Amino acid sequence: MLKSLGVLGGLAALLPSVVGCGDDGCYGPINRVEHVRQVKRMQPGAPNAVYGPKGPLEWGQVNFLHTTDTHGWLEGHLKEQNYGADWGDFVTFTRRMRQTAGNMGVDMLLIDTGDLHDGNGVSDATKVDGTESMPIFDEVDYDLLTIGNHELYVSEVAYQMFNEYARKWGERYVTSNVKVLNKATGRYEYVGATHRYFTTAKGLRVMAFGVLFDFTGNSNASQVLKAKDMVKEGWFTQALASSSPVDLFILFGHNPVRQSDPSSTFKTVFDAIRSAHPKTPVQIFGGHTHIRDFAVYDDAAVALESGRYCETLGWASMSGFDGANSGFRGVRNPHGVANPGRPARAGSAAPWVYSRRYLDWNRKTFVYHSSQDEETYDYHSGQRVTGDITAVRDQLKLGDVYGCAPQDWCMSCAPFTDEKNIFPGVIVPAVAAVVVNETRADKARIIVGNSGAVRFDLHKGPFTYDDNFIVSPFRDVFLYLPDVPFDKASKVITQLNKGAASKRELASMAVPRDSCTDPTLGYLSRREQREERGVVRRQEAVVPGYVTSDDWGTDG
Structure with a gap:
């Protein structure tokens, strides 16, 4: 059913199960927010x-x-x-x-x-x-x-x-x-x-x-x-x-x-x-x-x-x-x-x-x-x-919960190297966990992706079917070249970044293993995701809007 194949499936797997996250993590056993x-x-x-x-x-x-x-x-x-x-x-x-x-x-x-x-x-x-x-x-x-x-x-x-x-x-x-x-x-x-x-x-x-x-x-x-x-x-x-x-x-x-x-x-x-x-x-x-x-x-x-x-x-x-x-x-x-x-x-x-x-x-x-x-x-x-x-949201089951996010991860509010940034914080470990050729799992990998595939921040709380499309709405298809000498493979990202579009390397890194992100805690089957688990009511903290500078200044 998921159209965003691969990375977002890995993202949901890395996020803890709805039940496993616990009351302090993602608001307890729910399937609607x-x-x-x-x-x-x-x-x-x-x-x-x-x-x-x-x-x-x-x-x-x-x-x-x-x-x-x-x-x-x-x-x-x-x-x-x-x-x-x-x-x-x-x-x-x-x-x-x-x-x-x-x-x-x-x-x-x-x-x-x-x-x-x-x-x-x-x-x-x-x-x-x-x-x-x-x-x-x-x-x-x-x-x-x-x-x-x-x-x-x-x-x-x-x-x-x-x-x-x-x-x-x-x-x-x-x-x-x-x-x-x-x-x-x-x-x-x-x-x-x-x-x-x-x-x-x-x-x-x-x-x-x-x-x-x-x-x-x-x-x-x-x-x-x-x-x-x-x-x-x-x-x-x-x-x-x-x-x-x-x-x-x-x-x-x-x-x-x-x-x-x-x-x-x-x-x-x-x-x-x-x-x-x-x-x-x-x-x-x-x-x-x-x-x-x-x-x-x-x-x-x-x-x-x-x-x-x-x-x-x-x-x-x-x-x-x-x-x-x-x-x-x-x-x-x-x-x-x-x-x-x-x-x-x-x-x-x-x-x-x-x-x-x-x-x-x-x-x-x-x-x-x-x-x-x-x-x-x-x-x-x-x-x-x-x-x-x-x-339409009910018909498409966009509120169905697949896991939970223990914190906010953003695209631009933190430097690219900061773990609060969605790329090192979520996308890299998700790709590392999912983009694996099982017949070559023992061999080293370099995974290269375009940062444009990620469209929006991932907010703390239940990760829904809708969030799957909000974070990355595209069909993710991965191609691979086997047995590329490292001295050549290591230069690919540098060459790509010389092009017109900005691209970033998604190099493999260790998958976090803690009480809220360890996928070994288990995640729900499709049947379990459909079962009613109650509703959580959540009130957002107040945050300011943003200021824009243009040819007339900052008073827009």
């Missing part, structure tokens, strides 16, 4: 934040909510503070914010920049990734969506996006440089629209391009056109030369917004837009690097990147439109709220002013910014989606 709610919550099992947003949002003439790199985390973060809202909470929030924008007489646009798979059991525990998660994701009425590289690794997922969701989303799904093989015609065809030209509710005429970075790890079911070649395509040059007026360009994609990032191709497309439209504002939305970031391109172009894993909801707003420079017919300055007042950079002569915020993904955030309270916030549609998530 239910977190105590510090305030009202919708999705069972997730704690909410204990602090709220720093202040109201600045509402402009056009306002944006931006998601990226959600990777199936539609259930929210069940073991962490501050990011506990689920997709049902977000559904309600988007609908309330659209209503607020309408009442103010301004525009609101919702944008997603891809990577919807690989990261959570809701998306990855089905035969074809996304079978259960994509209908839930589709409950949000986005204005613009585009594709991520994690929709292209596996052919079945690429076909899912091409045959199902591109059809559902129509012109809103913009994939300017990605094609998928149409089995019916035998030709590669654009997954979605090459671009979208539309008019907002308040009259802004928008042209949007959705551009994936120059990805090369896709299966042969898809093709990715390099940005430098895309801007030479006839449809692109014709779009820029169109006589239809454009008040605002939206350049969005699964692409880092930081121009100095070697994988970003936004600058190539931006320069092409600027050559034809030197003064038209360009609003950029990116993703892929899993960070919060805001970058200034010029006096009339700024870029927002909004984190990962349903931890962050990006907010941007802008004003400066009037009858002379646009078709905007809404309110110039929304009343009763703060308005954006900051130019892209000091000394700008352009009329555009902006705001940006990174919102923590929790109910306190959503309730506060929708001007509701816990009793009035929920819409039936959001509650229904929350119920759908709960049903």
Whole structure:
């Protein structure tokens, strides 16, 4: 049943059994974890934040909510503070914010920049990734969506996006440089629209391009056109030369917004837009690097990147439109709220002013910014989606417990050599225990792996079927070369690390043997894992969020 073969199976084996861990280790004999709610919550099992947003949002003439790199985390973060809202909470929030924008007489646009798979059991525990998660994701009425590289690794997922969701989303799904093989015609065809030209509710005429970075790890079911070649395509040059007026360009994609990032191709497309439209504002939305970031391109172009894993909801707003420079017919300055007042950079002569915020993904955030309270916030549609998530988790048995983690292990909060780091603390001993050819068990091994296979921290407490996908959602396949001379084998990792991607050696080391990690204490059979052992209620310690430094400083 496990799709993450090998390493995570070893990880569960190294973690103690549910029974063997004891009351002081992982909360006693249980097979389900239910977190105590510090305030009202919708999705069972997730704690909410204990602090709220720093202040109201600045509402402009056009306002944006931006998601990226959600990777199936539609259930929210069940073991962490501050990011506990689920997709049902977000559904309600988007609908309330659209209503607020309408009442103010301004525009609101919702944008997603891809990577919807690989990261959570809701998306990855089905035969074809996304079978259960994509209908839930589709409950949000986005204005613009585009594709991520994690929709292209596996052919079945690429076909899912091409045959199902591109059809559902129509012109809103913009994939300017990605094609998928149409089995019916035998030709590669654009997954979605090459671009979208539309008019907002308040009259802004928008042209949007959705551009994936120059990805090369896709299966042969898809093709990715390099940005430098895309801007030479006839449809692109014709779009820029169109006589239809454009008040605002939206350049969005699964692409880092930081121009100095070697994988970003936004600058190539931006320069092409600027050559034809030197003064038209360009609003950029990116993703892929899993960070919060805001970058200034010029006096009339700024870029927002909004984190990962349903931890962050990006907010941007802008004003400066009037009858002379646009078709905007809404309110110039929304009343009763703060308005954006900051130019892209000091000394700008352009009329555009902006705001940006990174919102923590929790109910306190959503309730506060929708001007509701816990009793009035929920819409039936959001509650229904929350119920759908709960049903999918039960159906896929994502709460089943396989063992326990006696402590937290993180990817980046501790140095790579520290035992609190997940690589030496968990992955190395798991690989050492599992990646064994029994016919050669007496021979020395050097095991080399890519650190990118591990996607998230492992938190203290019961290790569930869901955690299996959260830590490492990929199918782990190990290949081996026998009898390689040590003088050559020992140089492999050095050579690999000279490549473009950062890779780390997973050299064998002794497996810990203590009362909470010794697998000889025994672990449960599948039948025993299904037996009811009660529920533990656990209240999380309060922890702060994180601060981001970007082109505007640290006040986001």
